[in-house]
Structures are given as structure tokens and as C-alpha cells.
Amino acid sequence: MDPTVPMQSETEADSISWWGWWPSWRPTSMSLLKSTEAKILSCIRNDLWSRFVTLANQERIWTLTVTNKTTRKPVETACPTAPKKTPLVMVHGFGGGVGLWIRNLDALSCSRPVYAFDLLGFGRSSRPSFPTDAALAEEQFVNSIEMWRESVGLDNMILLGHSLGGYLATSYAIQHPSRVSHLILVDPWGFPERLPPGVETPDIQGPEVVKRPTLPRWVKAVALVLSLFNPLAVIRAAGPWGPGLVNRFRPDFKRKFEDLFDDDTMTKYIYHCNAQTPSGEAGFRAMSESIGWAKRPMLQRVPLLPPTMPLTMLYGAQSWVDSSSGEKMVQIRGKATTRIVMVDDASHHVYADRPDVFNKVVQNICNLVD
Numbered sequence: 001m002d003p004t005v006p007m008q009s010e011t012e013a014d015s016i017s018w019w020g021w022w023p024s025w026r027p028t029s030m031s032l033l034k035s036t037e038a039k040i041l042s043c044i045r046n047d048l049w050s051r052f053v054t055l056a057n058q059e060r061i062w063t064l065t066v067t068n069k070t071t072r073k074p075v076e077t078a079c080p081t082a083p084k085k086t087p088l089v090m091v092h093g094f095g096g097g098v099g100l101w102i103r104n105l106d107a108l109s110c111s112r113p114v115y116a117f118d119l120l121g122f123g124r125s126s127r128p129s130f131p132t133d134a135a136l137a138e139e140q141f142v143n144s145i146e147m148w149r150e151s152v153g154l155d156n157m158i159l160l161g162h163s164l165g166g167y168l169a170t171s172y173a174i175q176h177p178s179r180v181s182h183l184i185l186v187d188p189w190g191f192p193e194r195l196p197p198g199v200e201t202p203d204i205q206g207p208e209v210v211k212r213p214t215l216p217r218w219v220k221a222v223a224l225v226l227s228l229f230n231p232l233a234v235i236r237a238a239g240p241w242g243p244g245l246v247n248r249f250r251p252d253f254k255r256k257f258e259d260l261f262d263d264d265t266m267t268k269y270i271y272h273c274n275a276q277t278p279s280g281e282a283g284f285r286a287m288s289e290s291i292g293w294a295k296r297p298m299l300q301r302v303p304l305l306p307p308t309m310p311l312t313m314l315y316g317a318q319s320w321v322d323s324s325s326g327e328k329m330v331q332i333r334g335k336a337t338t339r340i341v342m343v344d345d346a347s348h349h350v351y352a353d354r355p356d357v358f359n360k361v362v363q364n365i366c367n368l369v370d
Helices: 010-015 031-042 069-078 134-152 164-175 219-224 233-237 239-250 249-256 267-274 280-286 296-306 325-335 356-370
Strands: 049-054 060-067 088-091 113-119 157-162 180-187 288-290 310-318 336-341
Touching: 031 267, 049 134, 060 134, 088 164, 134 164, 134 280, 134 336, 164 180, 164 239, 164 296, 180 356, 219 280, 233 239, 233 267, 239 249, 239 267, 249 267, 280 288, 296 325, 310 356, 325 336, 336 356
Parallel strands: 088 113, 088 157, 157 180, 180 310, 310 336
Antiparallel strands: 049 060, 060 113
């Protein structure tokens, strides 16, 4: 077997078995993902340490550590007893990887170490099989984050998660509250409960709530069909046309980073991240009713978070994620520990659309911690 051709998950392999030969046409490999990511990370100006962190179960998590090269040595030599700053740990969303933080890593590492890692089953991390049970799939993700923390040797952290990463970060904070100094959720996925057909979402009063337009029927129909497969199966099934599909359907990724790259670097990165074995993708499918809804809505478990744990939620004003979940969290937890920040002119990828605002908000949160 060609080593550059990733194996399919059992469910996906069954769904495209009649194509037989087509998946072998995929113009991807872990080597191509590595080289594309290296081009992205070459933009980082601070000290970068990238490596695989081996977990207790021998799975590997691809990890970046970024530190400020202009302050690291003076702190170590002139003031060796100075207290270390709480590190910021960044968890990407569905289908992403560490390269998507390229607009944020330098700015956020100016005063403290920043860690970013590829979730288990995504990017360059190990791609094991996941249970089909939602709770067990979530547990596997969260356990891998805790094993990663133990392997890296962090006592506590400021934990930031985007989209799916926000869902998993919240689950982690519930199970390991002593390790989280501040929880930052960026357009988090999987919080609201899915209402029965025909039931309207109740109005929630609050200045921070932004109502989203109702999805057209054709979008709902497409989502229903896609729910029968892993969410990004079409990219892999398209073989040599896969990169073109990403360019066509996600041109925004090129625009968001066009001042850094004048070519298709970012869309190639997205393609190579998701043209490999759909491991984490299968885990996500196990946890979701459809792409937009979680089988185990996180709002049901928000009361399990320690009431004193500071929590900040950032939403893009033009995002498809409904910010009313944030207002519900404020109602559940109280305004003393829960804050909502709306970012104008930003979509779901707040950190890339408005990196200036995103970085400033996150830096201010970090400075409040220490």
C-alpha cells in the first residue's frame, strides 16, 4: 500500500467502497501537511519550539510553544526567582490546526508562554479510532488534553478554545477545574439545546444577544444528507479535485491571511489537515446530531463549572453561532464571573477576522490572571 494514502474510517470506507480506486488519488500526505505548516509557522518572530508530545497511552500530540525572545533571557538571568506567568493554552476548532493561530501567537506570547496543539485526531497529531458513543468520544478528547497537560508539566493554565475547541475546553474545565485559571470560549460550538421542529427559540433579553438569520431550507437539506457521512468526506472523495473544492467553498480562508500569503497556502493547509484519516472528524460526528448541534449540549452542564472560575466568551457579530448561549451562561453563572464580548466585523473565525481586537481582549484577560 502507498504510505501516502491514509486509511479510511470504517464508516466512511463503507460509504465510498463502490468508488474503490478514487481515494488513492488524493494529493496529500503527512509530509505535505508538514511542509505547508512549516511555511505558515515561518512567520513567527518569537521563539518557537515545535514537537510531538507523547501521551501516557503512546499517542502523540503535535505541540507548539511560543515565548518572547526579547524578555525570556533577562527574566531567567536577572531575576531567576520571579514568578512564572500562567501559560495560555489554545485549542483549535473542528477541521483546524495550530497553523490557524498564526495571527495571534506572536502577540499573545509577549508576556507569557503560549501553547497550541493539534487536537487528537486532527492536524499532525495521532489519529486513533473514536467510540461512536457521544459521551465516550468526548471523554477520549478530554482525557487526551489532560494527558497532554501532564506530559508537558503544566500546573495550571489560561484555557482558550474556539468552536469545537471551546466545547472540549469547557468539558475539560468541568472535570479538571484546578488546572484552569480562566476559561476563554471563542464562538463555541455545541452549547444550545436543539429545539423540536416548529418550536421557535425563546427571546432572551440582553444587549449582547445578536439574532442570527434562519437557515434556508436547502441548507438544512444538505446538512441532513451530510449527516450520513463524516462531515468532510466530500473533500477526500473528490480525490485530485479536493484542493479545488476547499478553494471554491472556503475562499474566506485565503482572504483572511492574504497579507501574509499571496498564494493558496492557507487553503492548502486546511485541505491537508482534513484529507488525512478522518479520526477526530469521526469523534466529532459521534458527538453531534448535525454539524450545528451537539448530542450532549454543554449548556446543560454549565452549572458544573466552579462558580468562581472566571469565564469570558467572544463572539463574532457576523458568525453563524448564536450568541444567546452566552447570555444564558451569564444568567446561570452570574455577571461577576461571566463576561460576553461581541467583536464587530468578525465571523466565526474571530481570531483571524479581527486579530487586533481578539489579541487585545485575550491579552487583557491574561494580565488579569497575573
